[in-house]
Amino acid sequence: MKELASVMKIITLEKKDIWLSIVFGFLAGIAAVGLFGSSGYLISRAALVPPLYALTVLIAFLKLFGFARALGRYAERYYSHRATFTMLSNIRLAFYKKIEPHAPRIFQKYRSGDLLSRIVGDVESLQNFFLRVYYPPVVMVVIFLATIVFTTIFSWAVALVLFVGLLLTGLIIPFLFALRQRKLENEIREARGHLSTDVTEFLYGFRDLKIYQQLEDKEEQLESSAATYIHEQERQGKQMVYSQSVNTLATLIVSWVVTGLGAYLVGSGDLNGLFLAMLVMISLTVFENAAPMAVLPRHLDDSRRASKRLFHLEEAVEESEETEPLSGNAPYGYRFDHVSFRYEEASRPSLDDVSIELAPGTKTAVVGPSGSGKSTLMQLLLKVYPQTVGDVTLDGKPLAKVDEEDLWSQANVVLQENHFFYGTIRDNLSLAKDDVSDEEMTEALAKAELAAFSLDDEVFERGENLSGGEKQRLAMARALLRNERLWLLDEPTSSIDALTEQSLYRHLFEQAKDDTLVLISHRLTGLEQMDQIIVMEQGKVVETGTYDELMAQQGYFYQMKQIEKSVFG
């Protein structure tokens, strides 16, 4: 039950609706018992030919029970479903809150297809937790107890049989099936996960699959994982039908025992025959309330799994002790002192004993072959990852003591891959800061050489309708709009042609004149104006210096430059 603690907590937020669901559920259930019990009594009574007025009263009762039952059922359904869907909303939100602090780190671990099925599937499946697991047992037990107490008036023995029936259908049989259910559920989840991954690959990797003629194979693979999933669903469905049938059989047998016992008691004179029909009818009706117990284990298991996956995805991050606010509104400097860093699953360090100094207000370029650790350096600058070895200071404070959100709020960041949301260009640009005017946005677009775009142009999910260069320019426009004093740019123009790049950089350096700027660059052109160039290879800093110094030194940078020249020349 530990897994469900988070869900339970969310559920109890809807106290009022829970109580209303239970109360009306009880009302509906007990009214049904009353309805059928009294109809059994009515007919027996009628057989003995009583005065007409007695019958009239009984029929009135009948009507009353009928209405109570119908209205009770309606209210129960209404409140329980409302509670459920409010809870789902709260669960989505809670999940988002849970995952949000772990972004962006967590995305290294989880794949998008997984996330989709996780959120949509798991959240949806939790809707059954309240509806089928949480409150129905409460309602059932109360109805049974009330009925059993009523029955004792006529026969202790019959009451006892009903009680045994309650244990059987409400507890023992569901429990037995719960054990069998667990394994099945595991398999169905797994099959769904496989299918979801295959579907995602099929749709997102479509072009490559098509060109490589793998579409048919992938289609087959997809079909086979679809078949597996459906097969598992079918097995589960049949298992459920089976468990429901067994439960039905049990309730019918209990009613049979009540009938037999009642008949025996009437025969032996311990029970007035007038009540026999009533007791039989009561027993047949009261077990209707046990029916939901047959599906309970499945939903309980389902919910437990969903909840576990939703809320236990990461052990809590260690909170940094106390944070010191950055001084604000001034260009910051960075200092790396013998910093090394290794990704959890990587075999070798991505940064190896890096010591660098980025003075406030200076422009630094980081260059090096791909995989040399440039982007890792960026991750540390952004405090996406804490450094494991060595010291990093920002603004004279240990980076460990800087709140990363504080840092991000004061940085203009362009990553290698920037996300764009479904919506318009305006929606995506206005993320940059609060209250950006249309004029500012249009101006930023112009600076980023995207003047052809209108703010109302549509952007598809993940910016899929934009070319690589357009995405980078849009990301750049967003950074220009943000206009903070710290610029952290990771290959922001790699997909942009030289002409566009040149004019973009002109705007950039003009705006960032007095700011601290770190530019990871794949090209070696246009670096003359940088205060410092850091050359990296295999996680190490191999050279630092200005453009002229490095050229004069005729080292690594010089050689790279020669290659570039030969390529371009």
Next chain:
Amino acid sequence: MKHLSQMAFAQRRATLLLTLASVLIGAAIIGQSYYFVAIVERMFLDQESFQEVVPLLFGLLAVLAGRALFTWLHGRTGVSMAAYAKSEFRKRIIHKFSKNPVQASLEGQSGRKVSVLMDSVDEVDGYFSQYIPQMISTAVVPLMILVVVFTHHISSGIIMLITAPFIPFFMAIVGVMTKKKSEEQMEKMSAFSGRFLDTLQGLTTLKLFGRSKKQRDTIEESSLGFRDATMDVLKVAFTSSLMLEFISMLSIGIIALEIAIRLVVYESIPFFSAFFILVLAPEFYLTLKEFGSAFHAGRGSSGAAKQLVEELEREDQSMEWGQKAIEGSQPPALELDGVTFAYKKGQTFQLQELHAVMPANADVAIVGRSGSGKSTLLNLIAGLMKPDEGTVRINGLPLNEYAEREWFDRVSYISQHPYVFAGTIEDNIAIGGRGAHTREEVERAAEKAGIAELVESLEYGYDTPVGEAGRGLSGGEKQRLAIARAFLKRPSVILFDEPTTGLDLKTEQILQSSIEELSKTSTVITVAHRLHTIRNADQILFLEDGKLVGQGTHEELLQTTEAYRRMVHVQQGGDSA
């Protein structure tokens, strides 16, 4: 719904089995009522001894067991039916998606498509596992009960006959009323799923811009909107079942009253018949009511089914392919004859009438500023999209007269963002080839693509798993992976989309030489940013805003085209310091 019911009744054996089970369930219900009533009558009115009713008790037990058994059979058949139908639907949708040209897969929200394939198909379940079985038993069981009631007491039968039609009638009204709503709700749900994924995928961006907290409101808002939409639909469903309850209750009440009066006042009906009818009447209405709730399950499915059918019937401008084979294994000659293309009607960007001839084994560079239509042109040549007008010709014949396999067997396309599939590195290289490849071949291809050293430095080498969206591989590594795929394939046509994008010079050099080697045996069409590539091209297509403004070699273009000269100047100028 039509679609669904056709699918259901096509499953002959299952429907027959359902009917049989329904008849048996009906018989069990009647038998059960009979025995209960008989036992009560004998004990209560006839004051018989317990021993005399024991045979009846055993009869009752048998009937009860039968009821459970047949219900089980009935439910099970429904589940099987649903499984079959879902599997059919999913197959068809997958097949349909596999026919989609690239353009369509770019236009739709992929998240939405995932949801169609996963959730909408699952939602069809209710129709087959609940609605159809219940419909069949509703057609059978009440009829059987009615016959029995008529044989005992005609006026009760008449009351049943008159009141029963109210239930389906009322349901039909509600059904028509909720239809639109349930469809709306499906759309909302589907949109929501795309939006939530979009938000989650963009969480990094949101965090960096300090917007992630704000996004909670958006999620809450759309979530609550979703709730309200659902509640609207449910409320109608609940109200309708409330009304059904009232109708059936009223009917039972009338029957009870009628029977009681006959029993007490006129004494014209025996107790047995009276009790028997009173027990059967609720069963009669219950079956009808159950159909009501199953009906809603069916309705929910019909929303999903509509979405599926829509997806299946959506007209795509897919490439049509012929049967012809491409002669010989030499690199083919390509020709663009008046090709035009626009992504969407009314959108400003448009590829304008384009003519070009690319001889066999040529090196063609497509050049232009970003957004000038280079990638679009490449997709058209690749046969991934269909030109609005004009033809792409291969060896003089329109591309779409060739068999699809013939063409793609000869093509390698190295896109800006090669997709990395979940699997090992070896799998990911082998996917480029044609059929089975030995580890040696894969290793050789990797060697040539300059990725071998990197792969071998990994703990698991070629067996290293790489993620769904290629996490763990840098852009340069992905590109080299794509090149390795090409080396494995040895294509006679190579399509490169900005092959050196975002890569470092060393890697770039490896790539340049790789491409050079590959190009010896193939026609190469490159979307190029670099002068190096451009200079070596036999022919350059210079695009501006979707228009072909210059065509020729580097030297020729320098002479003839001002815009080209300017662009080259900038590229060299940036290098001159």
